[in-house]
Amino acid sequence: MSHTVEKIGGTSMSQYQAVRDNIVLHKRKPGEYYQRMLVVSAFGGITDGLLECKRTGAPGVYATFADAEDDSAWEQTLDNVSNRMAQINKEMFGLSPERALADSFLNDRIAGIRDCLHHLRQVCAFGQFQLEEQLLTIRELLAAMGEAHSAHNMVLYLRQSGVNAVLMDLTGWRTDDALPLDQVLEQALERFDLSTQLPVVTGYAHCKEGLMSRFDRGYSEMTFSRLAVLSGAREAIIHKEYHLSSADPRLAGEDQVIPIGRTNYDVTDQLSNLGMEAIHPQAAKGLRQQDIPLRIRNTFEPDHEGTLITTDYRSPSPCVEMVAGRRNLFAVELFDQDMVGRVSHYAECFTDELDRMKLNLVAKDMNANTLTYYVSGNRKKVRRLVSALQHRFDNADVNTHKVSLVSAVGSDMSIPGLLARSVGALNKAKVPVRAVHQSLRAVEMQFIVDDEYYQQAVVSLHDELVQTHAETVALAVA
Template structure:
């Protein structure tokens, strides 16, 4: 039997007992602990403290270091993270001998980072060296600390239970060179015997390409994907704190949503576009091209098989598999009477500005003289975009609206009357629809609504398109 490559998310990692009991030990004999590679994220909240909060943008060590004029602010931020990580060590190991090993590893790494940041400040005091040119390297150094800590701790923790866990440290700590990612992974894999060792792998990998500069905080999924591809894994598995379900259980209700069970990589691409990544699209690309199945499992339901994602899956009968969405989207509407016959020129200019500002395009629509782009980004950058477009097209009227995108998604949604049912459900719930997008490929149908109606839209569409149809099938089977 060939091996699996498995990624454990940060929220799950914080529930380290569940990771051990449900993922590693559950229903396995000691001989079955192996033939696996575990790629781990940092413990929940640690990367936010090292970089910045992903949800609120509150500054961590990186953001404080980049902006501070003296050392006290970023040093305090680093001390805060150190204290948090030390508390994790205490919670995991108490007074056991492993506690001393975990604390020693942590203190050595943090001391090295502190020394590095101090020296960089001193060097940049000379005019020939600019701090801005080193910030991406600092960002990667700090991010790597989170995964190094969690991987090292998990190795110690699993060894307490008789598992021959070993650390696969890809962070490049004190390394003199940066090799291409595939070369780093291939060389490192050759040092381990999967038949008798369980490598716990840092989600961050130091490499020539610079994972964070290309994928920002999606870097661990790239490490996970490339390990699966290069090692020719039988299956890639992501362990999360929830199932990949038919809707957000916080909106539709935990007792109302159902695990999807099966879907394909086409559907995961649609979810990525909505910011609900089952996996980063570039990470999914490698798995898809090598025809490696991806399974998404719930850490806290070890007996559930989760959702299997393959290249060629198509639902046995047309159906909506999931209702998902994205809030806080800006609709940027550009109207110009002179656009008629020149829409492609306007669209090209619009796209150029989006790319230059690194704004994410979620959807768009057009007619003879109007382009509307639905964009994910902060208000300040959107205003900069509008100003740039106004300079390009002086006679255009450009307006912005705050909206949400709500989508019905499935591997085959070629259902007669689906659009009419959806609009009727939204109308019944009192949701005014601003725009509708339905593609010929029948894998997604989007509704643009005012942001205040987001939750109502998700619940009403899930009730109509998922629950009602599931109940009909259940009755037919009975």
């Protein structure tokens, strides 16, 4: 039997006992621990402390270093993160010998980072050297620290339970050359025997392409994906703290949602566009091309098979598999009488400005004289976008509205009357619909609603399109 490559997210990593008991040891005899590779994220909250908070934007070491005029601010932030990592070491290992090994590893890496940042400040005091040119390198150095810490700790932790875990450190610590990612991974794979060793792999990989510059915080999924492709994995698995379910249980209720069970990569692309990545689209691309199945499993329900994602899956009968959405979007509406017959020119200019402002396009619609783009980003960037569009098109009216997008998603939604049922459910729940998008491919149907109606829209569509279908199927089986 060939091996699996398995990625463990940061929230799951923080529950390290569950990772050991539910993922590594669960119902396995000592000789059955292997033929696997574990790609790990940093412990929960550590990357936020090293870079910046993903949710609130609160500055971490990177953001503080980039903005600070002196060393005291970023050094204090680095000390704070280091103390949190040392506390994790204490909680994992107590007074065992592994504690000293974990602390020594942590202290060595933190001291190296501190020296590097100090020296960089000194070099950039000369006018010929610009700090801005080095910031991406610093960002990668700091991000790598989180994964190096968690991977090293997990190796020590698993060895305590008799697992021959070994560290696959891809962070490039104190190396001179940056090789292409695939070459980095191929060289690393040559050093391990999967029949007798369990490699624990850092989610960050130092490489010539620069994963941070291309994927930012999604870099670990690229490492995971390429490792699965290059090693010829039987299956790629992502362990999360929740199932890939028919809706967000916080909105629709934990007792109302159901794990999807099966779906395809097309659906995961739609979810990614909604900011609910099962896997980054570029990471999914390699798995898809090599026909490697992807499984999403719940770390805390080890006996559940989770959701299996394949290239060619279609639901046995047309149905909606999931109701998902995205809040806090801006509808940017460009109306110009001169647009008639020239929509493509306006669309090209609109897209150019979006790229320049680094705003993410989620959906769009158009008619003869109006383009409406639904974008995610902060209000300041949206204001700049509006100003730029008004500057380019003197006679245009540009307006913005705060909205949410709610989607019905499925591998095959070619259901007669589905749109009418959906609109009827929203109307019954007293949710005003601002816009509707339905594509010919029948994998997604989108509804634009005012932001205040987001939860009502999710719940009403889930009740009508998912629960009703599930109850009908249950009755037919009975």
